[in-house]
Amino acid sequence: MSAETAQHPGAARVGIGGPVGSGKTALLEQLIPRFAVRGTRLAVITNDLVTKEDAERLRRSGLIAPERVLAVEAGACPHTVIREDPTLNLDAADLLEQRFSPLDLILLESGGDNLASTFSLELVDYWLFVIDVAGGGDIPRKKGPGVVQADLLIINKPDLAPHVGVDLEAMVAEARAVRGDRLVLVTNCRSGEGVDAVVAAIGRDVLFDAAS
Amino acid sequence: MLKFDTILGLAGDPALHERLHGLEHRGAVETIVLEPRDMARHRLRATTDKGTDCAIALARDTMLEDGAVLLLDEARAIVVRSAVQRWLALVPRDAAAALELGYHAGNLHWRVHFEGARLMVALEGPEAAYLERVAAFLEDGRVRRADG
Numbered sequence: 001m002s003a004e005t006a007q008h009p010g011a012a013r014v015g016i017g018g019p020v021g022s023g024k025t026a027l028l029e030q031l032i033p034r035f036a037v038r039g040t041r042l043a044v045i046t047n048d049l050v051t052k053e054d055a056e057r058l059r060r061s062g063l064i065a066p067e068r069v070l071a072v073e074a075g076a077c078p079h080t081v082i083r084e085d086p087t088l089n090l091d092a093a094d095l096l097e098q099r100f101s102p103l104d105l106i107l108l109e110s111g112g113d114n115l116a117s118t119f120s121l122e123l124v125d126y127w128l129f130v131i132d133v134a135g136g137g138d139i140p141r142k143k144g145p146g147v148v149q150a151d152l153l154i155i156n157k158p159d160l161a162p163h164v165g166v167d168l169e170a171m172v173a174e175a176r177a178v179r180g181d182r183l184v185l186v187t188n189c190r191s192g193e194g195v196d197a198v199v200a201a202i203g204r205d206v207l208f209d210a211a212s
Numbered sequence: 213m214l215k216f217d218t219i220l221g222l223a224g225d226p227a228l229h230e231r232l233h234g235l236e237h238r239g240a241v242e243t244i245v246l247e248p249r250d251m252a253r254h255r256l257r258a259t260t261d262k263g264t265d266c267a268i269a270l271a272r273d274t275m276l277e278d279g280a281v282l283l284l285d286e287a288r289a290i291v292v293r294s295a296v297q298r299w300l301a302l303v304p305r306d307a308a309a310a311l312e313l314g315y316h317a318g319n320l321h322w323r324v325h326f327e328g329a330r331l332m333v334a335l336e337g338p339e340a341a342y343l344e345r346v347a348a349f350l351e352d353g354r355v356r357r358a359d360g
Binding site: 009010012013083094116118120121122125126143145148149204205206208 | 213215217249250252253254255256257267269270271272320321336337341
């Protein structure tokens with residue numbers, strides 16, 4: 001008696017959280033074409049406070065079929081719809097799976113929030129938290145739940161470090177210290193540098209690549 | 213890598229227990245130990261105590277449980293076990309301190325339950341990180357620790 005089967009188990013659901021302006025949408029714009037190249041069947045959900053700004057940006061980008069992008073308006077603190085009551089996002093994810101089955105991956109971008117923001121594991125299988133160098137080199141040692149508990153912490157905008165007086169090496173070291181074994185990656189989501197490693201991490205941990 | 217998308221049953225189920233018991237005697241039961249909060253995941257990659265790489269992708273309406281059996285054949289079994297939940301037990305000095313502590317724990321989104329006068333906080337990271345957040349309460353005696 002074995003549970004191994006060849007059935008499609010439904011899409012992996014991966015959350016992307018982080019403070020306002022840290023680069024969550026820019027990361028999405030870098031991830032989408034990379035997953036397309038891999039042949040990953042993808043859809044996206046964006047969360048905004050009271051608009052559909054991020055969804056419209058992605059729909060206009062030409063990176064993904066516009067109908068594969070759904071918007072959720074939190075209407076309140078963004079973490080409420082990714083943690084306390086993720087019903088709106090669960091419904092959106094289920095709708096995308098119905099419309100575009102089979103999907104391999106749904107990326108859920110949270111609205112910009114604070115360092116305490118986390119995702120419900122009822123909603124996502126794996127989640128990323130994006131902070132940026134310009135937000136301050138001291139962010140990791142503040143040990144916000146987002147920074148500490150995310151499956152993958154991304155430090156974005158490393159090119160800005162010399163301009164904002166941040167010691168990038170120390171920031172990365174402190175992030176690794178507060179996260180224990182959990183992964184920390186540095187990306188430049190304008191140039192795309194470092195994003196391949198994000199794709200590899202998602203590929204390994206929830207798309208189940210044999211080796212990445 | 214072994215892929216699993218269903219749970220065959222629980223280790224304590226009469227239908228499975230005897231076969232598992234036999235495999236245990238042959239050292240052929242592998243265990244995946246997950247932190248309590250990771251038991252909520254539907255999809256994850258994990259390694260058994262014997263080093264087998266496992267990819268678990270369950271339907272959205274299926275939940276992992278302590279004792280979930282992922283594989284059971286003549287040669288071996290793979291069973292998921294939840295690590296023991298660690299708790300921090302806090303006792304407020306009086307009603308005012310209890311109100312403050314409850315408000316504080318809510319603000320921090322801690323997972324808690326109540327045992328009489330004790331607030332039990334589920335530890336999902338190092339205990340020291342939690343103690344830092346209530347240091348002021350402990351220092352001035354509004355709250356004290358109790359044995360878990």
